[in-house]
Amino acid sequence: MSRKNIGLLMLLAGVAMVFAWVVMTQGPLAPVKVTVDKVQTGNLANSVFGIGTLKARHSYNLAPTMTSRVKAVLVDQGDHVVAGQVLAEMDPVDLNEKLIGSQRMVEKTANSIQAATAQVSEAQSRLKMVSATVNRYLELRGKGFVSQDMFDAKQHEMNAATSALTVAEANLAAAREEHARAQADMRGIGKARAQTRLISPVNGVVIARLVESGSTVAGGQVVLQVIDPDILWVETRIAQQQAGQIRVGQTAQVILRSRPQAPVAGKVARLDMVSDAVTEERIVNVLIDVANASVGEYAEVTIKLPEMNNTRSISSAALKRIEKQNGVWVLLDGRVQFKPVRIGLATINGQTQILEGLNDDDTVIVYSQQALRPGLKVKVVSELVRS
Numbered sequence: 001m002s003r004k005n006i007g008l009l010m011l012l013a014g015v016a017m018v019f020a021w022v023v024m025t026q027g028p029l030a031p032v033k034v035t036v037d038k039v040q041t042g043n044l045a046n047s048v049f050g051i052g053t054l055k056a057r058h059s060y061n062l063a064p065t066m067t068s069r070v071k072a073v074l075v076d077q078g079d080h081v082v083a084g085q086v087l088a089e090m091d092p093v094d095l096n097e098k099l100i101g102s103q104r105m106v107e108k109t110a111n112s113i114q115a116a117t118a119q120v121s122e123a124q125s126r127l128k129m130v131s132a133t134v135n136r137y138l139e140l141r142g143k144g145f146v147s148q149d150m151f152d153a154k155q156h157e158m159n160a161a162t163s164a165l166t167v168a169e170a171n172l173a174a175a176r177e178e179h180a181r182a183q184a185d186m187r188g189i190g191k192a193r194a195q196t197r198l199i200s201p202v203n204g205v206v207i208a209r210l211v212e213s214g215s216t217v218a219g220g221q222v223v224l225q226v227i228d229p230d231i232l233w234v235e236t237r238i239a240q241q242q243a244g245q246i247r248v249g250q251t252a253q254v255i256l257r258s259r260p261q262a263p264v265a266g267k268v269a270r271l272d273m274v275s276d277a278v279t280e281e282r283i284v285n286v287l288i289d290v291a292n293a294s295v296g297e298y299a300e301v302t303i304k305l306p307e308m309n310n311t312r313s314i315s316s317a318a319l320k321r322i323e324k325q326n327g328v329w330v331l332l333d334g335r336v337q338f339k340p341v342r343i344g345l346a347t348i349n350g351q352t353q354i355l356e357g358l359n360d361d362d363t364v365i366v367y368s369q370q371a372l373r374p375g376l377k378v379k380v381v382s383e384l385v386r387s
Contacts, residue, residue, distance in 0.1 A: 031379035033369040036331055039358050040351070041312050046305040048246065049348045050284065052236035054256065054297040056227035057269075057287070059207075062198040064090045066219045070211055071196075073223065077209050081200040081226060088211075088223050090196035099193055102186035109179035116172035123165035130158045204228045207295060232293060233269055233285045236301040240275055242345065243282040245305050247271075252286045257298040264288045268303060302348065311344075313351040318364045319343065328358065329365040329372050331380070336365060336372050 068090040075087050137154045140146045208225035211217055234254055238246065252266040265288070272283035286301050318328045319341075327340040341357030358364070365372065367384055 031334075031377045032372065033381045033384060034331075034336075034365045034372075034378045035367045035382065035384060036363045036380050037315050037318065037366050039312055039314055039354065039360055039362055039364065041310065041360065044308040044311040044313050044345075044347060044351060044353060045349070046245070046308055046345060046347055048238055048242040048303050048305060050236040050238040050281075050301050050303070052234045052286075052299055052301060054232060054288075054293055054295055054299055055235050056207075056229065056295055057231040057233050057285075058202065058228040060201055060204070060226045061222040062087060062200075062224045062226065063220050063222045064198070064217060065195045066192070068093070068196065068217065068219075070213050070215045070217060070223065072213050073209060073211065075206050075209070075224065077206055079206045080204070081206060082203050083200055085200045086197050087200055087206070087226070088198040090198075090217075092193055092196045095189060095193045095196065099186065099189045102182065102189050105182040106179065106186050109175060109182045112175040113172065113179055116168065116175040119168040120165065120172050123161065123168040127158070127161040127165050130154070130161045134158045198223060200226055202226065202228050227295065231287070232290065232295070233287045234266065234299045234301055236284045236286055236299075236303075237276070237279070237281040238284050238303075240280045240282055243271070243275075243284065245345070246284055246303055250303055250305065252301055252303040254286060254288050254302075255300045256290070256293065258294060264290050266301065308345070308353065312354045312358070312360070313347075314354055314358070314364050315366050316346050316350045316352040318366045319352050329368070330358075331363040331365060331378065334377055336374065336376050336378055338372075338374055 071089040071091040073088045075081060081087060134151075134154045134157075137146055137151045141148070141151045204226045206224055207227050208222075210225070211221070211223045217223060246268060248268050248270065250268045252268060254264045254266045256262075256264065266286040268284060269287040270285040272285075275282040284301075284303070286303070314328065320327055320329065320338075322338060325340050326343055327338050329336045330339050331337075339357055339362070342355045344353030344355050346352045365378070368378070369384060372378075
């Protein structure tokens with residue numbers, strides 16, 4: 001073999017070795033690159049995160065109780081109002097005339113009571129007089145000074161007087177009943193008349209003016225909305241899996257969209273008893289003390305939970321769910337193996353509590369170059385993508 005052929009063979013052999021090295025280390029037959037981490041044991045700072053909107057704890061929708069026309073709206077959005085202030089008036093239509101009529105009916109029935117009372121008094125007096133006469137006639141009859149017919153006539157007068165008294169007393173009772181009914185009617189009309197005015201229940205701010213003067217509104221239709229601006233809270237949605245450890249009084253940090261660089265301290269004030277079955281979230285209300293905030297503003301809430309001591313955890317990125325089973329890929333002799341695990345809480349800084357399924361010396365795979373399968377050979381690297 002000539003020296004030229006020998007050189008050519010050596011060149012081909014070198015190319016083949018380079019090709020084989022590329023295939024085995026960089027090509028499809030190369031081990032999958034992964035990053036790994038150990039099971040961590042220690043204190044686990046715990047907190048939950050949610051988003052919500054800023055609202056007033058106490059808000060009031062002012063609406064008439066019956067269909068009516070708006071006579072006047074006396075305030076505008078943004079106006080400060082005081083408790084008892086008239087904010088809007090409905091047209092009373094004929095309520096004023098009805099109220100005057102009911103007042104006169106009350107006066108009339110009061111007079112009827114007086115008349116009936118006088119009739120009763122007269123009937124009582126007459127019965128008393130006739131009764132005395134009958135008693136005297138009874139004595140005279142016993143002595144034979146009056147006839148039986150005369151005594152019977154007086155007895156008849158006494159029966160008539162008794163009946164007259166009964167009728168008078170019945171008339172008095174009816175007059176009193178009529179008077180009470182007239183008074184009730186007058187009070188009802190008076191309340192209806194009073195309800196034509198929308199009055200602020202608190203010292204607050206008008207946040208919505210929904211109807212203008214001259215409009216016709218149905219009973220219950222909101223005309224104005226008033227809030228108490230002194231007590232504001234964020235109505236926050238928290239995932240049900242994380243809401244179990246939230247308690248009233250826990251501290252929180254709130255970041256309003258309008259001031260992202262100035263977090264506001266908050267405190268959990270109320271947990272709604274009914275969760276959202278569709279989104280699987282629970283409403284948590286967090287009180288904050290902030291001036292000049294815009295109601296309805298978007299806010300981010302982080303609620304601090306008690307720190308968990310001596311807790312095992314892994315990076316949440318390592319947690320997988322395969323065939324409805326939570327688990328992690330672990331590294332064993334250069335190959336991967338799936339281990340089911342039972343998990344606890346997941347923190348917002350990327351750690352998940354491990355309750356069962358992993359040993360303290362297990363090495364879990366956090367990120368992989370491609371999807372893993374049992375028995376796959378992998379290569380551990382410090383990072384997959386270098387910035």
